[in-house]
Amino acid sequence: MRIDIITIFPKMFEPVLNESIIKRAQVKGKVKIFIHDLRDYTLDKHKKVDDRPFGGGSGMVLCSEPIFRAVDKIRAKNQESRVKSKVVLLCPQGRKLDQKIAKKLAKQKNLVLICGHYEGIDERVREVLVDEEVSIGDYVLTGGELPAMVLVDCLVRLIPGVLGDKNSLNFESFEGNLLEYPQYTRPAIYRGQRVPDILLSGNHQKIEEWRKIEAIKRTRLKRPDLLKKRKGN
Ligand SMILES: C[S@@+](CC[C@H](N)C(=O)[O-])C[C@H]1O[C@@H](n2cnc3c(N)ncnc32)[C@H](O)[C@@H]1O
Incomplete structure (x- = not known):
């Protein structure tokens, strides 16, 4: 399985991905996880990823452009290896994560996880790019990074061969x-x-x-x- 994560806080993932079972799963080649800094997909010299919401209101919204560019690049890469990517947006409005959803997602060969931040993301990302929205519960966090880590942890342990004792899942x-x-x-x-x-x-x-x-x-x-x-x- 390959998981690509798009975030504006890439460093948040280092400690979680480099410990314990998730680390071992990567070492064993059971999963490949790539973190993409959204700022690397901006076109302006200030690497601006957010802007004020049209119509007014508080807070900032993540812009479409860098997210579209990031997903296009990841998809192109995966198409080379003929793997279709499923794009998942971490979002409090999504389907609430449970073991059933996790088992379904764990069968995917490639997942692209988009982490929102601030007030969220430009709606066009949801309309055009996103295949599935996943929430980790009925509460609002500051960003999609912790939900993405929850999802990755939950999925990786379901990949066959990741947990030593196959009964430990049963x-x-x-x-x-x-x-x-x-x-x-x-x-x-x-x-x-x-x-x-x-x-x-x-x-x-x-x-x-x-x-x-x-x-x-x-x-x-x-x-x-x-x-x-x-x-x-
Ligand atoms: C402050 S939240 C935005 C909330 C949005 N304004 C709303 O009311 O639906 C910022 C980002 O955190 C992530 N997030 C927050 N709570 C979440 C949850 N319960 N499950 C999944 N992602 C969540 C999403 O990626 C979201 O775009």
Whole structure:
């Protein structure tokens, strides 16, 4: 998978992309991530990326031109390798990110992520370039950089071979519309709190049954809306 990110704050990405699983995924060649500084696609000597909104109002709006030029260049590059790019705008008005959307996007060979800033972007970018708008929740952040990082993290771990143990994806929260069961590790007793005996029993069938029941109980308590989406309910 290849991910191109268009931003006016490229340095924000360095610490996140160069740590942990996202870094390892790049080293293993599972994902290639390219950060594009929007200012590099401006045509004026001041590298101006924003302007006042037509019709008045507060704040600034990111201009169409550098965004169109950036996407054109990325698309041209990807067409050389015959890969179609899907352009995603990070935006509070978009579809709210969930595991289902993430799984769909993780199948793409190439994603272009556009990070807005200030009051947002010129509407023509949305109309002409954007294939999908993604929000990370019903709140407003100052820019699309953190949402883009959330999306990248969420997608990269879904790429086959990125997580060491393939089971670690199967039993996670939101799989089958359940939250994950409680997890414990050593020691078996800590400050007087014991790990449930069943987990120390070595009986794998019973452990599976216990985990399923606990996952359902926990989902009913914390996210009853998910249970309604389960098949057969
Ligand atoms: C201050 S916001 C603009 C909000 C816009 N004026 C509105 O009311 O819809 C600036 C940028 O941050 C990003 N952003 C803010 N909140 C977001 C969210 N919940 N999900 C995804 N992106 C978000 C978007 O890229 C947006 O263009």
